Amino acid sequence: MRVGCPKEIKNHEYRVGLTPGAAREYVAHGHEVLVETGAGAGIGADDNAYRAAGAAIAATAEEVFAKSDMIVKVKEPQPGEWTQLRDGQILYTYLHLAPDPEQTKGLLASGVTAIAYETVTDERGGLPLLAPMSEVAGRLAIQAGATALQKANGGRGVLLGGVPGVLPGKVVVIGGGVVGLNAAKMAIGLGADVTILDRSIPRLRQLDDIFNGRVHTRYSTVEALDEECFSSDVIVGAVLIPGAAAPKLVTREMLSGMRQGAVLVDVAIDQGGCFETSRATTHADPTYEVDGIIHYCVANMPGAVPITSAQALNNATLHYGLQLADKGLKALADDPHLRNGLNVHRGRITNQAVAESLGYELTEPAAVLKAA
Structure with missing residues (x-):
């Protein structure tokens, strides 16, 4: 799978979805990694650090979105980003859809499969990808x-x-x-x-x-x-x-x-x-x-301390991200805790809290994954 990491564009957001160390792990699993130039500048990681980890460097965010099977970010996609997402692509990031109807509409229209860090669970009922932030x-x-x-x-x-x-x-x-x-x-x-x-x-x-x-x-x-x-x-x-x-x-x-x-x-x-x-x-x-x-x-409070927060976030998200890269949608079927992170799939809302908050009909994740 080709895993893409664009530079964050939200105001004063200096974190990055993939640190060079995380990129190296994806490469070690046999995946291609494409990182937008300058994506790691906020944490002091230049393009050469990503090249040394085995990643390729893209000149623009548009290239990352166009060429990648899975997009790994930190913050929710901004309007200029969600229009670049497409059917069959996986988005793995924080979403916080409940108070954001416009982003929700954009993701539904794109056809993307969107997995939200903040609703992935663990065996104790905790939120392991939200906890570090x-x-x-x-x-x-x-x-x-x-x-x-x-x-x-x-x-x-x-x-x-x-x-x-x-x-x-x-x-x-x-x-x-x-x-x-x-x-x-x-x-x-x-x-x-x-x-x-x-x-x-x-x-x-x-x-x-x-x-x-x-x-x-x-x-x-x-x-x-x-x-x-x-x-x-x-x-x-x-x-x-x-x-x-x-x-x-x-x-x-x-x-x-x-x-x-x-x-x-x-x-x-x-x-x-x-x-x-x-x-x-x-x-x-x-x-x-x-x-x-x-x-x-x-x-985006943690964006103020990106070196600390990007490392902590990548430590938490890497395990599930590798599952998605290795197995695709089968990872969601195999792991109920990762499946809880599924918020949007090909034009349908698959998270109950989001559906109730925004007035959408809920489609059970198991149903859409079975169809897929």
Whole structure:
């Protein structure tokens, strides 16, 4: 199979779908790899590094899309990219379709088979291809929140760690999953006062054990959200429903009760955001203000640290990518966890959460694979 890797074109996206090391693995499996020139520049990998790994270099993205059987990316295809996809081609990348009807229409029209990193599962029910970027985003959320909290950036002017004789800043993390866990680790490291809200009592018990009393855990109710948000300096939205749009847990009405200059960091923005007033921003212009509250809603947070995040992402995606290259669609039939990543196949929606979110009829993955 010929595996193609175009350069990412989303605003300030420096990651790459295939590192030179990953490209070498595909070549070792007997596949051809075609990489767009400059694709690895953001991680310090030049074209010669890919040539040394056995890949060929394409002069343009158009050449990569036209000549490849499978496209490996990081972020969802942009309008100029989804028009280059075609029937019979495999797309392997993050998609986040639930809040993106236009991309969904483009993928359906192309006839492509699209596998979303964020809905591939493992035997424990986890999301192994989303987890590494959730770890990065959770840790970055505290860095971003601390920076936005500075007075010169529009924030309250609070140092999260405080100093002797002055109370630390308060951080509330909504959601105790991978993002929430990593955000809490970073916030504790800075010396902040941290509370995690979640609706899973077993998960709250785990978090209590992990942090050994260094964080407060609280069952998430409307009342608890009000009380915690109204007394916080930084609020991290870390709620995920796999494949579906994120629930709006913090309403605009709630902003009036918050401290002026408090910061909302919406890590769920890829899935539409978990704050009612969230809208996607970029690294070039990451924050905006609503009713005196600073919002940080960058949709590709890990792109800010591409060397770390590209390596972590490739470590996670390589195993399944090689299955797809080795077996084609048979890999989806053979592996139920990889099959859960199938979101679109030849003009049909094959993921239940996406179908429900966007109002499409669901076609069961097993049915389309049997037909194929």
